[in-house]
Amino acid sequence: xxxxxxxxxxxxxxxTDNGIDFPKLEKLxxxxxxxxxxxxxICGSTGEAATMDDDEHVxxxxxxxxxxxxRVPVIAGTGSNDTKYGIDLTKKAQALGADAxxxxxxxxxxxxxxxxVAHYKAIANSVDIPIILYNVPSRTNVNxxxxxxxxxxxxxxxxxxxxxxxxxVPETYSKCGDRYTMYSGEDGLAIPMVSLGAKGVxxxxxxxxxxxxxxxxxxxxxxxxxxxxxxxxEVIPLVNxxxxxxxxxxxxxxxxxxxxxxxxxxxxxxxxTPSGHDRVAETLxxxxxxxxxxxxx
Numbered sequence: 001x002x003x004x005x006x007x008x009x010x011x012x013x014x015x016t017d018n019g020i021d022f023p024k025l026e027k028l029x030x031x032x033x034x035x036x037x038x039x040x041x042i043c044g045s046t047g048e049a050a051t052m053d054d055d056e057h058v059x060x061x062x063x064x065x066x067x068x069x070x071r072v073p074v075i076a077g078t079g080s081n082d083t084k085y086g087i088d089l090t091k092k093a094q095a096l097g098a099d100a101x102x103x104x105x106x107x108x109x110x111x112x113x114x115x116x117v118a119h120y121k122a123i124a125n126s127v128d129i130p131i132i133l134y135n136v137p138s139r140t141n142v143n144x145x146x147x148x149x150x151x152x153x154x155x156x157x158x159x160x161x162x163x164x165x166x167x168x169v170p171e172t173y174s175k176c177g178d179r180y181t182m183y184s185g186e187d188g189l190a191i192p193m194v195s196l197g198a199k200g201v202x203x204x205x206x207x208x209x210x211x212x213x214x215x216x217x218x219x220x221x222x223x224x225x226x227x228x229x230x231x232x233x234e235v236i237p238l239v240n241x242x243x244x245x246x247x248x249x250x251x252x253x254x255x256x257x258x259x260x261x262x263x264x265x266x267x268x269x270x271x272x273t274p275s276g277h278d279r280v281a282e283t284l285x286x287x288x289x290x291x292x293x294x295x296x297x
Contacts, residue, residue: 004199005217007214009037020060029068035210038072038200041102049077058092083123098129101132103120108140116144117148129157135161143165147175153176163182169197184202187243192232194220207255241254260292
């Protein structure tokens, strides 16, 4: 069974100069639940987990679990290029009550396919919660091939893939059938991915328009292909703006423009360029962000 269907938000982490702004994070989560987000994905790439120390990472997961209180699934990012560390973090996420773990491919090490299989089996064998594999070769220089997914098919709690390499999805289905629930890792290709059998998207754009994003996916799943297609086309300018510089720089800029004050990105990410700021600000005018701004008024 799918961990969720629809749109899970890859939620930003609001920072102050002294650490995570937990009251703001709690309010962001409440906003998403009130506006039809289907799952909260905490401590992912968009959440800047790579710049969190261990205590912050664990505290952010705990905050999400405690705030959500079972209303939607909480998926905790626990990936690492150190298998031992990934095991430890995934165990902590399970102990905190996360519903699933999102585990990115090991970055920098450039492991072999056999190493990738061993890495994922070691993490999966250490816990009982479901594991979502996160395949984002543009960030990690490692691809989870359909052959690797086939070799992991006997690992019962590896249940899903957040897939950014959409071109290989037909081969994955050919080799693995419906063994894995697939989620799009690309906002701009969410509906094409769902048309291939995926159950949803883990979305950056949902930070801004969560209900729209969820309705787009559910429209397709409910059989209204034209509505889903039209919504996908409608959101493309916003998607492009959210990725005009390195994620999550634009989405945090958008939230700050809208008055939400989620703080700066942590170094080595830096503030947005003036031209990028202007593009994001202009693009936002074409979308209904009133739910967001009124919630935080």
